[in-house]
Amino acid sequence: MRTALSVIFYFLFLGLSQAQELKGDLRQAPYIRINQKYTFNKSPAGYGYTQEIKLNPRRSATFFREERNSAWFLIDVPFDGVLTFDIKPHQIIDDYDWMLFFYNASLEKSIKDEVAKPLRSNNARNSKYTSSKTGLGKKGKSSFVKPGPGNNYSMPLAVKKGSKLALVADNIYGGKGFDIEIWINPIVTGPYVVIEGTVKDRYTKDNLAAEVYIEDDSTGTFIAKANTDIATGRYTLKVPVNRPLNISANSVSHAFKTTDSLVKQSSVINFLLDTLYSGFKLSLYNIHFYPNKDDILPSSVAELNRLLTFM
Structure with a gap:
């Protein structure tokens, strides 16, 4: 859920x-x-x-x-x-x-x-x-x-x-x-493919210095991390194929963003991050609950940790 x-x-x-x-x-x-x-x-x-x-x-x-x-x-x-x-x-x-x-x-x-x-x-x-x-x-x-x-x-x-x-x-x-x-x-095995892309400001389109994280969607387990190139905003990561993943981008003075992906081949995934301002509202979409309970699944912890850092 x-x-x-x-x-x-x-x-x-x-x-x-x-x-x-x-x-x-x-x-x-x-x-x-x-x-x-x-x-x-x-x-x-x-x-x-x-x-x-x-x-x-x-x-x-x-x-x-x-x-x-x-x-x-x-x-x-x-x-x-x-x-x-x-x-x-x-x-x-x-x-x-x-x-x-x-x-x-x-x-x-x-x-x-x-x-x-x-x-x-x-x-x-x-x-x-x-x-x-x-x-x-x-x-x-x-x-x-x-x-x-x-x-x-x-x-x-x-x-x-x-x-x-x-x-x-x-x-x-x-x-x-x-x-x-x-x-x-979880035991993560290959084969692996490459995902790459850029992290930019949504409105100015400026390249951002950012961290990009890959986590297993069903467990929240960390898989890989990369930093963008400051000059180009680009990142490159190797990820396992045919495994549901959460891919998150985080940059100072911007709201982090997480997207879900089932990567089947080498892909391009770009991020546009919102600049923070007074009154900014952030909604989380990667929160998982046990069926018919208000208890959060372990897969949610990574997203909540990001929010804790963000705050």
Whole structure:
């Protein structure tokens, strides 16, 4: 579903920095969305009402030795892709470990019975060289990292649409809060073609210094970016064929513009941008909602980020 959304309603829908309450038990875990940043001003304190992971020194190093100061989250996977995430402590001395599971109704019992197997985990000691950040990312070289000095990132995870995940983060010693952000990037493959064009002022036809972004239409995932030539206003980008794309142009003192395109061959796409003036009104047409809900789909976040920068 698409709708024109006036700027005045922007903050009613924007959820880029979500406020959630930390829950120390899996059964109360809140859902967190992909492509959005969540900030928690307090560290987890204790393990909730139930200690799902009790002390067991002989347990595999891929698992927590025990649950101490934990926060549980659930993640819905809206499309096929590769999942990554960052956990960023608010103070460098905090040491967050984490585990990621496929979620189903029996997961809590499986964990308590010590038969659950994480998909990924990282129990490495925090490192000042990474500002004590941890997560899944390109820096990861293995699925699991045991306690002690080691890589604070584990390998990204391929995920399928419709699956559910459970993430538990545990701050060993307690401390201050943290930020968490989760991404799923679709697997984009070739062949590729070239799109090119110009970015000009709508009325003067002057060439503009501008940034041109390409995003996947169904997910909002970044694909490519180019800057125009200041002298000619021209840009050139390589994009995957037969994939719905959002192509956006942004220039200082002008309103950004986004167009949808299904590129099948090398194409020319030109932009004419409006100069800003007092009382200028901007409508957004690339806002996607879940059916019969007022919740914004992850594909909308890129457009809303542009609006945030614009404002």
